[in-house]
Amino acid sequence: MIPFLATFFLTFLAYLFIAASSGEILALWSKCEVFTGIIVALIASALASRVLFQKKDYRLLNPVRWALFLYYLIAVFLPALVTANLDVAYRVITGKINPGIVKISPQLESDAAITLLANSITLTPGTLSVDIDGNNNDLYIHWINVTNLNPSVEDICGTFCAWARRIAE
Secondary structure, three states: OHHHHHHHHHHHHHHHHHHOOOOOOOOOOOOHHHHHHHHHHHHHHHHHHHOOOOOOOHHHHHHHHHHHHHHHHHHHHOOOOOHHHHHHHHHHHOOOOEEEEEEEOOOOHHHHHHHHHHHHHHHOOOOOEEEEEOOOOOOEEEOOOOOOOOOOHHHOOOOOOHHHHHHHO
């Protein structure tokens, strides 16, 4: 029941956010929009709640983890994104690149943590998550400037791994 309610609540809020101010001038949402939102959320919850919560792992529903994730996005990921953009711009202008694929072992256990790390690496310019070894969660990363054939996790993604562990495990 918890997965269904969580999916319903999140879907309904997303619908209301999308439909905001498309109704009457004085009201934020019309009665028709709220009713439609409830119907859409019920259908989406019935179809998606089993898929989203297959492993019965409710750790990511914890509000503290969401607060940590928001802090990570603003204080950790955003500065790394800006720095990586400047580094890639420098390498494009100067032509100083040494591309290659390297393997890192972040030692993450949960699928959510490895997904968060892989997406953070991919969204940062100059690196791209190419593959994940499903047996031990090793990541293969395409790196724009390979300086070491056996880099540490910190060489590739800085503190992203520690934050992924803190948020999702």
